[in-house]
Amino acid sequence: MSSPRHHLDPATLVSLAAGALSPEMAAVAETHLEGCAHCRARRAEAEHVGGALLLQQQPVPAAGERAERLRDDMLARLRQPLPMASGRARPDPVDTRRDTDALPRPLQPYFGKSWKALRWRWMAPGVHMIRAPRSSGDALVLLKIAPGKSMPVHSHGGSELTQILKGAYDDELGHFGPGDMADLDSDIEHQPVTSPGVPCICVAALDGPLQFRGWLARKLQPMVGL
The missing domain is CATH 1.10.30 (DNA Binding (I), subunit A)
Structure with missing residues (x-):
């Protein structure tokens, strides 16, 4: 990667x-x-x-x-460049090698250890989701979105962290592929469009509901719960 x-x-x-x-x-x-x-x-x-x-x-x-x-x-x-003094130790590297079926370790307490064991819930055509039980007031979800899918235009009622695990999408902020982080706040309005090829799978944490511009998305929002 x-x-x-x-x-x-x-x-x-x-x-x-x-x-x-x-x-x-x-x-x-x-x-x-x-x-x-x-x-x-x-x-x-x-x-x-x-x-x-x-x-x-x-x-x-x-x-x-x-x-x-x-x-x-x-x-x-x-916000300043990192110092590169020779006498200062760099942070220990993280060994990211793992079984290809294993979910990232920080997510395993919420979603289990195995990709194959995930039980996706259908939310809309081309969109599936798994919601983790809440341990605070924030929502944590896995999303799987089919290739070439355009999501509704939306902003955020609070902060959102979205990490791309597989696949990719493009929006007003650029191209987001595996490993990329979207660190968003209430000032951001965007419309992610997933890339061709493979589904885009990401994990997202939100501390407030999404704010949809379109009436249909707003109508369906209670069913999605985001």
């Missing part, structure tokens, strides 16, 4: 490093990290910077102000 071209947002990496993501969001983020050396290095940087900033920070009157300042400083550091 080629290196991902679309990555986790620095703010998401900071939240992941701080343990502030929901279990569902963290599972999708960790799935991306399994195959993305760039984001693994960025998370290691976030953890290192966060620890250093906590040690350097002087007392301030308000705890909220202190936390916001730490977050802003960390984001500013993460």
Whole structure:
């Protein structure tokens, strides 16, 4: 698999490093990290910077102000190029070799270990889904969408993390293939169109409902539950 071209947002990496993501969001983020050396290095940087900033920070009157300042400083550091000093160790590589039937390890507690054992639920022509039981208020779903399928135009009622596992799609943000991460918020409106060839399979975590533009999609939304 080629290196991902679309990555986790620095703010998401900071939240992941701080343990502030929901279990569902963290599972999708960790799935991306399994195959993305760039984001693994960025998370290691976030953890290192966060620890250093906590040690350097002087007392301030308000705890909220202190936390916001730490977050802003960390984001500013993460947006800078990674230092390449020879004396600094790189993050340990993650061994991504696995049985081709095995799901990514962060997803196994939610969907099981085997691709072959998945039981897809029909949602619409060319669209199948598996919904994981919720352990927080966020939704976690596996989606399988047939090749050449155009999804309804939609925005997001909150944040969404979508990791491409197989196949690909194109939208207003570019081409997303295996290993790519779509880190989206309520400002993004898009219409994914799956690529020819094989179904696009992705895992998505959402902390708010999708916002569909078309009346038919809005009418069917309660059946889909997203």
